[in-house]
Amino acid sequence: MKLTFARRNARIVNFHGIGLPARELEPGEADYWVSLPRFRDILDRIVDHPDRALVSITFDDGNKSDLEIAAPELLRRGLDAEIFVLTGRLGQSGSLGVDDIGELLRLGMRIGSHGQSHSDWTSLSSRQLDVELVASRARLEEICGAPVRSAAIPFGRYNGAVLGALRKAGYDAVYSSDGGCVDRVSFPSPRTSVRHDMSDAALDKILSGQLQPMRLLRRNAAVAMKRWA
Numbered sequence: 001m002k003l004t005f006a007r008r009n010a011r012i013v014n015f016h017g018i019g020l021p022a023r024e025l026e027p028g029e030a031d032y033w034v035s036l037p038r039f040r041d042i043l044d045r046i047v048d049h050p051d052r053a054l055v056s057i058t059f060d061d062g063n064k065s066d067l068e069i070a071a072p073e074l075l076r077r078g079l080d081a082e083i084f085v086l087t088g089r090l091g092q093s094g095s096l097g098v099d100d101i102g103e104l105l106r107l108g109m110r111i112g113s114h115g116q117s118h119s120d121w122t123s124l125s126s127r128q129l130d131v132e133l134v135a136s137r138a139r140l141e142e143i144c145g146a147p148v149r150s151a152a153i154p155f156g157r158y159n160g161a162v163l164g165a166l167r168k169a170g171y172d173a174v175y176s177s178d179g180g181c182v183d184r185v186s187f188p189s190p191r192t193s194v195r196h197d198m199s200d201a202a203l204d205k206i207l208s209g210q211l212q213p214m215r216l217l218r219r220n221a222a223v224a225m226k227r228w229a
């Protein structure tokens, strides 16, 4: 199977919701909702950054704000994004619906799977994992009218069994939330999730692909543990 890796040294900035949530949030989720002014500021920083060509943008959870708030701001700046949708939330209040996905595709955004029920994939049986990885993707492919080959792992939680199931299901681009840059052998590809209280300095480090040596060591040890667990 051919695996499509994100570009080496790429920095992937991951967002969740923008503005005010229009649904009840999960515990801890509010930390990942970014205000509209801050979102605009971050996009401007990406556009102005010397390494702009190495930065890409993703969104997890399929919130309505992906279309209603984020997409126009991205387009205004000549940016695009890959949007990871939860099929179990399609059409629910505050979440994207089927027509919204069509609209995002028309606007030049890409669609990937975030599974169905926003569960921790490391805790599922192989049958449940099948629903998250295979059934949910089939639904998305039906909506998109095109193959869906990328997935973002909920909560960034994975282990060897999850990665094996993703490969077996035919996903060729898989994204975690491990932070840091993409290297040649990144499967999954690491992303950094933006928090509402992230400082400008922290953001600049992410865009520049810098990770403090101690953080890098800790991060690599954590990734190795997850991969082989």
Ligand SMILES: [Zn+2]
Residues within 6 Å of the ligand: 060, 061, 114, 118, 154, 155
């Ligand atoms: Zn998520």
